[in-house]
Amino acid sequence: MIEIEARLIALGVFLPALATFFTGLRCWVRYTRRTPFGIDDFLVVVASVLVWGMGITQILGRSNTFSFMIGRSRLSYVH
Secondary structure, three states: OHHHHHHHHHHHHHHHHHHHHHHHHHHHHHHHOOOOOOHHHHHHHHHHHHHHHHHHHHHHHHOHHHOEEEOOOOEEEOO
8 A cells, every 4th residue: 555655645746746847848949949829828837836736635545634525615634
């Protein structure tokens, strides 16, 4: 069980880092070729930020201390 948790944490860090690397590479290529940034470039940056949010949620969701239970109208902390 611990091995699975370690893998999920590693993926929660590695995949967002990989997305950030390629987003930075894309921006660097646009800058060096003097190609104007378009709406697609800004959307890729937003998607990269959201991927980091997904990774953080995956890591926190896998840990036992940050479990949340959705109630009818609010989130409540579960021990």
